Amino acid sequence: MSEKIFIGVAWPYANGSLHLGQIAGAYLPPDIFARYHRTKGNEVLMVSGSDQHGTPITIKAEQEGKKPGEIAARYHRQFLESWQKLGISFDLFTTTGTENHAKVTQDIFLTLLDRGYIFKDTLSQPYCPNCKRFLADRYIEGTCPYCGSPGARGDQCETCGKPLSPAELIEPRCRICGTTPVFRDTEHFFLKLSAFNDRLLDWVKQQTHWRPNVLNFSLRYLEEGLKDRAITRDIDWGVAIPVAGFEDKRIYVWFEAVIGYLSAAKEWAASSGNGGKWRQFWQNSDTKSYYFIGKDNIPFHTLIWPAMLMGYGDNLNLPYDVPANEFLTIEGRKLSTSQNWAVWLLDYLDKYDPDPLRYLLSINMPETSDTDFSWREFVRRNNDELVATYGNLVHRVLTFVYRNFDGRVPDPGEFDAQDKAILSGASKALEAVDGLLYGCHFREAIRAAMAVAQESNRYLDDKSPWKVIKENRQAAATSLYVALHVIANLKTMLYPFLPFSSQKVHEYLGFEGSVEKAGWKWQ
Ligand SMILES: [Zn+2]
Ligand SMILES: [Zn+2]
Structure with missing residues (x-):
């Protein structure tokens, strides 16, 4: 009997070219998996898209004196070229910039708001007195309170993978001008993650087929207790908040990007001429949903997205597996795009065939520990x-x-x-x-x-x-x-x-x- 397999693949930020670390971590594995299942005669839906929102894109745009949309469009084209040349066989690779995505996001937002899982509160946010603006997530940097890494961002520490809030940063500074920010009150919406802690804990404990790193990482978070998190920001680039009085703020990227898995399935169904077809991959309890991501994305896919799905209801499938990979190092050193220590995929594909790279990254895949290229x-x-x-x-x-x-x-x-x-x-x-x-x-x-x-x-x-x-x-x-x-x-x-x-x-x-x-x- 043929199975139905939904494959969600991490949404790359459309602010830079793809490098081999991303390919080994999140893009080659789902393609192997999709091709295998299609050969088995199973029905596969593999979706992803460019993450067009968030501060990674606006920072890049400001650096280049361009509009965020231009930056996003440029890298989206590059991603499509990369998939085609490397043979990454998405059924749909869309973007978070579509009307459909905004609609699906706002529907989930309003439903969770209605059920009390999203609430309004005042948030003390960093504000740069020199730039005269709020410093959302990546506009602020400082030292990580957990691992002491100096380059931690306001949303996450790249070194230890912990999600952060700006107030946790030690010695925070404005990314643009280096000024020490002041904290000012601003009204925002929060996702009540604490309400899901027990349900998530019960659910995660049953996922004994998950990779040990994914399971343990998720359990550790839940045992510490999830904190409610702000899901809107003082920025003007992103999905609009469907509530009056919040016109100058946006739904923040970590909340809406994961919704892309659902909105992309709906877009795929609509373009296939059978708008209801997405349900086979989302509301059929026999369908297995896999999420392929790098390890820095684990909590968003094993905790936050499942919490949102639990809160939204509508019989949507929770993830079946989240086979997150570890990192790929390059010539023995941690990969760093800011220090240009990376092998860029399109540079490789300009010179060589795709299969030798696919071979090396497969036989040396960072599945259970970091591996080196x-x-x-x-x-x-x-x-x-x-x-x-x-x-x-x-x-x-x-x-x-x-x-x-x-x-x-x-x-x-x-x-x-x-x-x-x-x-x-x-x-x-x-x-x-x-x-x-x-x-x-x-x-x-x-x-x-x-x-x-x-x-x-x-x-x-x-x-x-x-x-x-x-x-x-x-x-x-x-x-x-x-x-x-x-x-x-x-x-x-x-x-x-x-x-x-x-x-x-x-x-x-x-x-x-x-x-x-x-x-x-x-x-
Ligand atoms: Zn850290
Ligand atoms: Zn500043």
Whole structure:
């Protein structure tokens, strides 16, 4: 029976180019997962979009003397180009700047307000007397009270991942001019997260299939007790607050960006011509919802978004799994876009094919701990593994069959024990990789598939059809037949990771259509 799989992917801020850390953390894993499920014949809806709001965009716009919308549009185009070139197969990649998103956000806002989960209160906010403005979140910086990191922002400490409020910062200063801010009272709306603490705790405790880091991180928060959080800001860029008297303030980005998962599903349904279709992925209790994010985003997806969904009701599915990844370091150092210590995705794609990068980031995925990217490792893995193991296997079998058997699959003779062993090993691997991908164990899955390629090379070295063919054409035909079968299934196992080369192998082998259509079955 086919399953329904909803895949929500972190919304990148449209204020800068994508780098490999983001790809390894949040964008490649969901694509692997989506391609796997589509090949299994399951119905997948994978959505995300550019986060166009928030201070990251307005700060960038001010730095460049542009309008926030221009900045957002520029990077949105770049994101679309990146997905296309890297093969990240979104069903919809939209933006938070759509009318639909504002409508869905305001509906959730008003419903939560009506139910008492959003309330009005006075907030003491940092105000820069020099710039004569309130300093929302990223406009203020200081030292993190939890880990002592000096560059913590008013909304979150990037070093330890803790969400922060501006008043918690030690030695705060205005990001624009460096002045020490004063605190002034301003009226805002708050999300009553404290009201959900017990329900969330009960719910999170049941999620024993979550990755340990995600589960423990979330439980720690709940055991400390969630604090109510302001969800509006003194800024003029963002979704309007649907309440009179708040025209000069906006709904803040952390509240509305997560709503994008729902609004994007609605947009996707509307554009498919069946406006109610989103319900299959949101209100069907058999649908499993996965959220792919980096570890800095965990509390927003395991606590805040579920709290909003619980409060809103309407029978919307809570996350089934939030397989958050750890970080990718670059050449042994923590990645930093502000210090330009990053590998930019489009720079890579200008020079190289997508699959070698997808390979390295998969086999070295930061699933349970941080992993490192280095160019040396990239070259080594590409040459020694992808080319020497998988590429060489495919190349030598196909060229030999092409030259000596007229490009047709040779008729096999009787299988010996070695033939049977390699075939049954590959068939077991197809099942094992299936199970690993189903459970979001991507690194183990690609390693299991690559082990089949290694085994097959050893098998061919033993059988040496290129030598044997001179005295025993039938024996050579049998081992080539076996090798072709293994390759036909290997390309299925590797397809989620290496979609471009797997599709080529699929066609070289004479299969029609796409790998996805052919399905996850022994061939
Ligand atoms: Zn910190
Ligand atoms: Zn200032």
